[in-house]
Amino acid sequence: MFRIIGKTDIDFIGARKxxxxxxxxxxxxxxxxFTMIALDKGNMGIDFAGGTMIQGxxxxxxxIDKLRSVVEGAGFSGATIQxxxxxxxxxxxxIRIKQTEAxxxxxxxxxxxxxxxxxxxxxxxxxxxxxxIGPSVGASLRKDAFWAIVWSVxxxxxxxxxxxxxxxxxxxxxxxxHDIAAVLGIFYxxxxxxxxxxxxxxxxxxxxxLTDTVVIYDRIRENLKKFRKKAEFVPAINLxxxxxxxxxxxxxxxxxxVVTVLFFFGGEVLHDFSLALILGVLVGTYSSxxxxxxxIAIWEAASPKRFK
Numbered sequence: 001m002f003r004i005i006g007k008t009d010i011d012f013i014g015a016r017k018x019x020x021x022x023x024x025x026x027x028x029x030x031x032x033x034f035t036m037i038a039l040d041k042g043n044m045g046i047d048f049a050g051g052t053m054i055q056g057x058x059x060x061x062x063x064i065d066k067l068r069s070v071v072e073g074a075g076f077s078g079a080t081i082q083x084x085x086x087x088x089x090x091x092x093x094x095i096r097i098k099q100t101e102a103x104x105x106x107x108x109x110x111x112x113x114x115x116x117x118x119x120x121x122x123x124x125x126x127x128x129x130x131x132x133i134g135p136s137v138g139a140s141l142r143k144d145a146f147w148a149i150v151w152s153v154x155x156x157x158x159x160x161x162x163x164x165x166x167x168x169x170x171x172x173x174x175x176x177x178h179d180i181a182a183v184l185g186i187f188y189x190x191x192x193x194x195x196x197x198x199x200x201x202x203x204x205x206x207x208x209x210l211t212d213t214v215v216i217y218d219r220i221r222e223n224l225k226k227f228r229k230k231a232e233f234v235p236a237i238n239l240x241x242x243x244x245x246x247x248x249x250x251x252x253x254x255x256x257x258v259v260t261v262l263f264f265f266g267g268e269v270l271h272d273f274s275l276a277l278i279l280g281v282l283v284g285t286y287s288s289x290x291x292x293x294x295x296i297a298i299w300e301a302a303s304p305k306r307f308k
Contacts, residue, residue: 009242010238013238023290029182030181031181033184042194044193045194048141051098052097053095055129056092058124059091059123059126062123070116070120073119080193080269081093081095082096082269092128095112097112113125145196152206153177153180156172156173156176157173159210160173160210160213163217170295171291171295175213175291178287178291180205180206183202183283187276195272197269200273201280205277205284208280209288212284212285213288215244216241216248216292217292219241219243252281255277256278263278
């Protein structure tokens with residue numbers, strides 16, 4: 001089997017106090033972000049906060065930067081602009097703005113369309129479609145996204161509890177929630193817009209983190225057949241993490257290489273999605289080693305009951 005690094009003998013469980021301190025800080029930031037978003041004080045995209053989405057085509061080529069300056073100059077700051085590339089309509093754009101209310105009887109979509117046709121008069125703009133999401137619909141989507149995350153975490157708890165044992169399920173659940181909270185907290189601190197794509201990335205992160213955790217748990221279960229004494233429980237966990245370390249690094253680097261390319265070359269619309277995945281891979285790899293496994297070791301020390 002190819003190994004990116006040689007045989008290691010690192011005391012991962014011995015570093016649990018430092019790692020738990022880092023994790024406590026990340027989870028505190030994440031919980032604060034969850035609270036602020038629940039109170040509707042976060043930077044939410046139009047999927048959750050409501051807004052207007054307009055798709056239209058220009059007759060001639062136009063740079064996305066020029067279009068953005070026109071949109072923001074019309075008072076629609078924070079708008080999301082996506083160029084839809086195709087042979088038939090190469091100059092088609094999708095514009096998302098958070099405003100829906102009318103001003104002096106003129107709706108947000110009409111104000112935006114008027115600004116485009118006025119400021120770019122030499123390039124005919126044709127509106128293809130328009131969709132408006134009201135605040136109540138956005139609130140419903142926000143609630144559905146919250147429960148999607150909750151049920152995914154609950155599903156992880158039951159899966160690990162059945163495959164290994166209840167303590168393993170609790171540890172994996174804590175690690176998964178830790179990853180989601182950490183990424184969401186970082187996004188909140190960076191004032192990055194929370195959209196459905198970001199929620200999709202958070203759910204993807206949950207699955208990725210679980211994969212690493214299951215691999216380590218499998219190795220722990222195998223090694224515990226060799227270590228029978230109570231005092232050998234922690235050494236068995238350390239050995240398991242060291243034996244799977246090369247696999248963990250290879251998997252993480254491979255995934256990181258893909259999402260990093262997506263981050264730099266995937267366009268603005270996929271920028272936040274890929275950033276969430278990059279953070280999720282890093283935090284998920286960290287939590288599998290420094291959160292999920294140490295929790296089992298601490299639980300075993302407090303209440304001895306061999307990992308099944």
